[in-house]
Amino acid sequence: MWIERLRIERLRLFEEVELGFRRGLNVLVGANGAGKTSVLEAVHVLANGRSFRGNVRDGLIRSGSAALRIYAELDPDDGSTVRRIGVERGTRDWSARIDGSPVPLLSDVYRELAVVCFEPGSHALIAGTSEHRRRFLDWALFHVEHAFLADWRGYQRALRQRNALLKQPAVDVALLDAWEADMAQAGERLTVHRRDYLARFEPVLLDVARRFLPEAGQLELRFQQGWGDRPLADALQNARNRDMAIGHTTVGPHRADWEIRYERLPSRETFSRGQEKLTVLACVLAQAELFAADRGSWPVVLLDDLASELDAGHLALTLDRLVHSAAQVLVTGTAALPIVSGAEDRATVFHVEHARVRRED
Ligand SMILES: Nc1ncnc2c1ncn2[C@@H]1O[C@H](COP(=O)(O)OP(=O)(O)OP(=O)(O)O)[C@@H](O)[C@H]1O
Ligand SMILES: [Mg+2]
Known part of the structure; x- marks a missing residue:
C-alpha cells in the first residue's frame, strides 16, 4: 500500500x-x-x-x-x-x-x-522494556491474523477483571475462576500466534541481519511466553496467593518477551550502540519484508x-x-x-x- x-x-x-x-x-x-x-x-x-x-x-x-x-x-x-x-x-x-x-x-x-518505523528511539526494541517487543509482534499479528485482535482484547479484558478482583479485601473465588478461564483460553491462543510468527520471522531476519551485521554471526530468536511451560490455567491458579499479595497478575502473555541471540555476541549488553541500532533496523526491514510476503503488498516504511x-x-x-x-x-x-x-x-x-x-x- x-x-x-x-x-x-x-x-x-x-x-x-x-x-x-x-x-x-x-x-x-x-x-x-x-x-x-x-x-x-x-x-x-x-x-x-x-x-x-x-x-x-x-x-x-x-x-x-x-x-x-x-x-x-x-x-x-x-x-x-x-x-x-x-x-x-x-x-x-x-x-x-x-x-x-x-x-x-x-x-x-x-x-x-x-506502517513500520525506524527512528532514533527505536533502539528500545532491544534496550527497552518487553512492552516494545510485544508491541512489535502484535503489530504484525494485528495485520496478518484476523482472529488475533479479538483474542488480544478478550485477554486484556479478563486480565483487567482479574487484577481488579485481586485488589478486593475478600476475593470472590468463583469470579476469579471465571476470569481465569477466559484469560487462559484467549491467552493460549494469542501465544500460539506469537510463537508461530516468531518462527516465520526468524529466517527473514537472519537473511537481513547477515548483510547488516555479518560480524555477529548466526542469530537465533528466543521466545518467552510469559509464564512457565505448563498450561496457562494452571499457572494462573498457582500464582493466586502471590498475585493477591502483590495486587496484580504476575504470569501470562502480558509478560511475554523475545530476544535475539547472536553467535558471536553473547548477550544484548555486549551490543555496541551501533550494533543495537542495526539489529533494530534489521528487525524493522525483515518485518516489512515478511508483511509483504504475507499480504502481497508492502507496508509504508x-x-x-x-x-x-x-x-x-x-x-x-x-x-x-x-x-x-x-x-x-x-x-x-x-x-x-x-x-x-x-x-x-x-x-x-x-x-x-x-x-x-x-x-x-
Ligand atoms: N505542540 C506543539 N505546538 C507547536 N509547535 C510544536 C509542538 N510540538 C513541537 N513543536 C515544534 O515543532 C517542531 C518539531 O518539529 P520536528 O521534531 O518535526 O522537527 P524536525 O524537522 O524533525 O527537526 P530535527 O531535525 O531537529 O529532528 C519544533 O520546532 C517544535 O518546537
Ligand atoms: Mg526530527
Whole structure:
C-alpha cells in the first residue's frame, strides 16, 4: 500500500499542510525543528493511534489548538480503489472515518494503513522494556491474523477483571475462576500466534541481519511466553496467593518477551550502540519484508533521521534494499541523501521549512 496524499491539521507546529507523496523514496529535507519528524508522526498516528514520540498528552496537538486531524488517500496496491481515511482528536476522544463515513472502531482505520518505523528511539526494541517487543509482534499479528485482535482484547479484558478482583479485601473465588478461564483460553491462543510468527520471522531476519551485521554471526530468536511451560490455567491458579499479595497478575502473555541471540555476541549488553541500532533496523526491514510476503503488498516504511543513525555503508545498504523493493519509503534528514545511482527516478525530495512543505518536481 502507499500514501498518495497526506493532510495534516494542527499537529505540532503544523497549522495545515498537504503533501502529495509518490511511490518509491520520499525524502524530507530541512533544518532542525522544521517539522520533518512531525510529518512521520502524523503517518504513524494515522496507522496506530499514537506517535512513536508518545501520545496526545505529549504535545501532539499544536499549542493553542483544541483538536488535530490527519487525513490520507491510500492506494491499497491490490487492484482495489483508493481509500480515504482520517482520524480526528477533539478535546477528549478520537473519531475516525473511512471513505467519508464515520467508523465506530479506530482499529478499522489502523487496519487500512500498515506502517513500520525506524527512528532514533527505536533502539528500545532491544534496550527497552518487553512492552516494545510485544508491541512489535502484535503489530504484525494485528495485520496478518484476523482472529488475533479479538483474542488480544478478550485477554486484556479478563486480565483487567482479574487484577481488579485481586485488589478486593475478600476475593470472590468463583469470579476469579471465571476470569481465569477466559484469560487462559484467549491467552493460549494469542501465544500460539506469537510463537508461530516468531518462527516465520526468524529466517527473514537472519537473511537481513547477515548483510547488516555479518560480524555477529548466526542469530537465533528466543521466545518467552510469559509464564512457565505448563498450561496457562494452571499457572494462573498457582500464582493466586502471590498475585493477591502483590495486587496484580504476575504470569501470562502480558509478560511475554523475545530476544535475539547472536553467535558471536553473547548477550544484548555486549551490543555496541551501533550494533543495537542495526539489529533494530534489521528487525524493522525483515518485518516489512515478511508483511509483504504475507499480504502481497508492502507496508509504508518510515525512517527518521536515517543518515545520523547509520554510517555511510549501512545507509547505502538500507536505501539500496528499499529502493529496489516495492515499498513506499518516507525518510527524513537535515541534508539530501546519497540516492542509489540508477534509482533517481524513484526518489522525490520535499523541502520542509517552518511548517511548510515544498515538493521538488
Ligand atoms: N505542540 C506543539 N505546538 C507547536 N509547535 C510544536 C509542538 N510540538 C513541537 N513543536 C515544534 O515543532 C517542531 C518539531 O518539529 P520536528 O521534531 O518535526 O522537527 P524536525 O524537522 O524533525 O527537526 P530535527 O531535525 O531537529 O529532528 C519544533 O520546532 C517544535 O518546537
Ligand atoms: Mg526530527
